Amino acid sequence: xxxxxxxxxxxxxxxxxxxxxxxxxxxxxxxxxxxxxxxxxxxxxxxxxxxxxxxxxxxxxxxxxxxxxxxxxxxxxxxxxxxxxxxxxxxxxxxxxxxxxxxxxxxxxxxxxxxxxxxxxxxxxxxxxxxxxxxxxxxxxxxxxxxxxxxxxxxxxxxxxxxxxxxxxxxxxxxxxxxxxxxxxxxxxxxxxxxxxxxxxxxxxxxxxxxxxxxxxxxxxxxxxxxxxxxxxxxxxxxxxxxxxxxxxxxxxxxxxxxxxxxxxxxxxxxxxxxxxxxxxxxxxxxxxxxxxxxxxxxxxxxxxxxxxxxxxxxxxxxxxxxxxxxxxxxxxxxxxxxxxxxxxxxxxxxxxxxxxxxxxxxxxxxxxxxxxxxxxxxxxxxxxxxxxxxxxxxxxxxxxxxxxxxxxxxxxxxxxxxxxxxxxxxxxxxxxxxxxxxxxxxxxxxxxxxxxxxxxxxxxxxxxxxxxxxxxxxxxxxxxxxxxxxxxxxxxxxxxxxxxxxxxxxxxxxxxxxxxxxxxxxxxxxxxxxxxxxxxxxxxxxxxxxxxxxxxxxxxxxxxxxxxxxxxxxxxxxxxxxxxxxxxx
Numbered sequence: 001x002x003x004x005x006x007x008x009x010x011x012x013x014x015x016x017x018x019x020x021x022x023x024x025x026x027x028x029x030x031x032x033x034x035x036x037x038x039x040x041x042x043x044x045x046x047x048x049x050x051x052x053x054x055x056x057x058x059x060x061x062x063x064x065x066x067x068x069x070x071x072x073x074x075x076x077x078x079x080x081x082x083x084x085x086x087x088x089x090x091x092x093x094x095x096x097x098x099x100x101x102x103x104x105x106x107x108x109x110x111x112x113x114x115x116x117x118x119x120x121x122x123x124x125x126x127x128x129x130x131x132x133x134x135x136x137x138x139x140x141x142x143x144x145x146x147x148x149x150x151x152x153x154x155x156x157x158x159x160x161x162x163x164x165x166x167x168x169x170x171x172x173x174x175x176x177x178x179x180x181x182x183x184x185x186x187x188x189x190x191x192x193x194x195x196x197x198x199x200x201x202x203x204x205x206x207x208x209x210x211x212x213x214x215x216x217x218x219x220x221x222x223x224x225x226x227x228x229x230x231x232x233x234x235x236x237x238x239x240x241x242x243x244x245x246x247x248x249x250x251x252x253x254x255x256x257x258x259x260x261x262x263x264x265x266x267x268x269x270x271x272x273x274x275x276x277x278x279x280x281x282x283x284x285x286x287x288x289x290x291x292x293x294x295x296x297x298x299x300x301x302x303x304x305x306x307x308x309x310x311x312x313x314x315x316x317x318x319x320x321x322x323x324x325x326x327x328x329x330x331x332x333x334x335x336x337x338x339x340x341x342x343x344x345x346x347x348x349x350x351x352x353x354x355x356x357x358x359x360x361x362x363x364x365x366x367x368x369x370x371x372x373x374x375x376x377x378x379x380x381x382x383x384x385x386x387x388x389x390x391x392x393x394x395x396x397x398x399x400x401x402x403x404x405x406x407x408x409x410x411x412x413x414x415x416x417x418x419x420x421x422x423x424x425x426x427x428x429x430x431x432x433x434x435x436x437x438x439x440x441x442x443x444x445x446x447x448x449x450x451x452x453x454x455x456x457x458x459x460x461x462x463x464x465x466x467x468x469x470x471x472x473x474x475x476x477x478x479x480x481x482x483x484x485x486x487x488x489x490x491x492x493x494x495x496x497x498x499x500x501x502x503x504x505x506x507x508x509x510x511x512x513x514x515x516x517x518x519x520x521x522x523x524x525x526x527x528x529x530x531x532x533x534x535x536x537x538x539x540x541x542x543x544x545x546x547x548x549x550x551x552x553x554x555x556x557x558x559x560x561x562x563x564x565x566x567x568x569x570x571x572x573x574x575x576x577x578x579x580x581x582x583x584x585x586x
Contacts, residue, residue, distance in 0.1 A: 063143050063177035064257050066152040067166055069232050069239075070184035072222050073195045075270035078506040079184055079242070080152040082459065086264055089480050090452045093148055093257075098139045100155035101205075104131035110204040114220035119228045136166060140173045150257070157181075158229045163236055180258050181239035182265060183232040188244050195270060199506045245269035246385070267460040270506075275458060275481070276316055276466045277474050277500040280366040281305050282522065285412070286496070292404060292411035297369045300522045304497050307516040308468075309373035311499060312357070312394060315514075316464055319353045356381050358465040359394040362402035367468045371396055374466075384462055394466065401454045404470035408441025433490040444472065444490050451476050478502070481509045497522075 066083065068076040077099065084095035108116075108127050116124040132155060139151045157163050163181070170179060186192055196218055200206060206214040232239045234251060240262050241249040248266050253259055281301025285293045297305065359374060361367040374394045381391035410418050410425070419426040422439075429436040437443035455477065458465065467477070471494045479489035481502050494500070497517040503510040 061148065062255060062257055063148060063175065064150045064261070065139065065143070065170060065177050065179045066150065066261065067157060067163065067179060067181045068152060068154045068184070069157045069163070069181050070186075071156060071158065071225050071229060072218070073192055073200055074184040074186040075195065075245075075506070076156075076182075076184050077154055078199075078270050079182060079265060079268055080154045081506065082268055083182075083261055083264060084150065084152055085480070085483065086455070086459075087150055087260075089486055090448060090455065091260075092486070093150055094145075095150040095152070096142055097152045097154050098135040098142075100128075100132050100135045100153070103134045104128060105204060107131050107134070110207075111209070112205070114217045114224060117221045117224040119224065132162070132166075133169075136169050140170070140175065143175050143177055144173075148257070156225055158225050160230045160236070163232075167237075178255055178258060179238065180253060180261070181232050181236055182261075183239060183241045185231070185241065185243045186270075191244070191270070194272075198272070202507075240265060242268075245271070264456060264459075267456045269460070269462065271462055272503065272505070273462060274464045275477075275502045276312075276464065277478060277494070277502065278308065278370075278466070278468055278498065279471055279474060279494055279496050280364075280370040280468055281308075282496055283366040289414045289416075290412050291415070292407040294364050294366075296365050300517070301366070301370065303521075304517045305370045306373050308370060308499070309375065311514070311516055312359075312374050312466055316466055317354045317357050317393060319355045354379070354393065356391045356463045357394055358397070358461065358463050359468070360397050360399055360402060360465060361468045362404065362470060362473070363398045363400050364403055364470075367402070367470070368396070368398065370468050399454065401450050402467070402469040402473050405444065405447050405472040406438070406442045408438035410438050410441065434487050444476070447472060448476055448486070448489075455480055474500075482511065483508065 066080065068080050070076045077097075080097050084097055087093040087095045104127065107130060112124075115121060117128075118124065135153060135155070139153055143149055143151055153166065157166065167179065170177070186195070196215060197211075200218055201209075201211055201214050206218065209217075232241060238252045238254070238258065240251070240253065242265060243249070245268065250262055253262055280297070281304035282298045283293075283301055284295040284298055285291070286301075287298050354377065359371060361371050371394075374396075376395060377393040378390055379393070380388060382388045407413075410422065413421070415426075425439060429438075434444050437446065451473065458477075458481075467474070469477075472490075474494045475489045475492040478484075478492055478494065478500065479486065481504055484492070497515060497519075499514045499516065501512040501514070503512075
């Protein structure tokens, strides 16, 4: 009985304690208030739209100097630019290149003869050292600024003595930054010649010169560097050596940011490659003005899918004439359909030589259905590592990284419905589209994080790749390769029915657009995204469509045998409120 009495008293006390709680400062509060009492909340510096730390530069803690090393035409500038672009776009880490060649041109002018680079030329050596010191001085001033920063010193830095001079200068400044050397070695004669012709001849040093004379002068300049060149070794300290973009030697690299750089450069190469970006064909939700969802294609969307298949066979897979001798030969067959009489015709194109191509889609229905008419030939292919095997042309690869930005509770709604049901959320998105996260959904910053590994793979692959995805996704990829500021990415217009061809190179990225299906062929329905920034796009003239390069493309004339240059009389524009070509997107 005594035990039962004690137990009863204990339960009564416990029950009473649940009714009242003691808050800080000795204040007694009912439990109903205690759950909401929070006088010192944990506030995120990013505000209500919490952002992944990886995409706002909060993971890295050190400043870093990347010192490029290598003979001319080995891809140093390309590597330095890609590193800085990657870190600034995907990780919001300020990164800047200090190209010693630019300083030399400012001090001495461009188009200097090859003997200027002769190690026996004392005046030339003094001028080049002065240019190097000027670049180092600006580099140090840049690194002295607050926060994590990356500086790339882009020059040949071909001797151990010059590299010691740079390291000693860094130490004297006492900035406390980490350093690493990135050496690019290229002894592939064909690759060197291609780099010289495609990159070096367009630089200020050789612009407007006779190509053959320029090439001869450049080869002599390179020989002058080779007479004194000393490869990076253990005595130089932390470094990564890149040999023909195939072999990598990593020595004494430590820290989050340096290792991030190493991982990235191991995906880089200097070979030319092309990406083809397109949205899915018009979907059933596009017609209704709804965002998100997993709807199939409309009749217009299916027509675009057939035209895209023809474009893929005749413009993407077909080898340019100058490369015909080194490619695989197959028969290219494409299906086309006429929407007026619903007849279907199978056309066999003349035998062409075909290059290996890749095909990526998201996991959503509308992108898979857009790829359904693309043919998949099999042929023997030799890979860049020497292996041979069967290549499946445009083998479909569905990737979740490419799924559209998830709109959470707003998925399947129109923008008008969102404005009416969630007016505060609608306004928050208007105020900060980049960081805004849909309730239980994603933000553009979230999508940027999941696209980082995909961007690295796009840097790595050698073959052309056709990416069929969504406007929100393609905005980010387009902004990355085109060098746009990340905050501008959510406002890039990626219209339906267009293929965007991107060809990155050492000094930027070339863009070409082709419209496969004009809006005049589509019914006037759908709804625009509010508000939207529209890019100059296509118009019609004599039933032909024009891309932003002002070159006509017609689905009935895919090879552009009748190339008509745009004459300036037509207005190349898609209005900002165009409800068709700028169909709704998250």
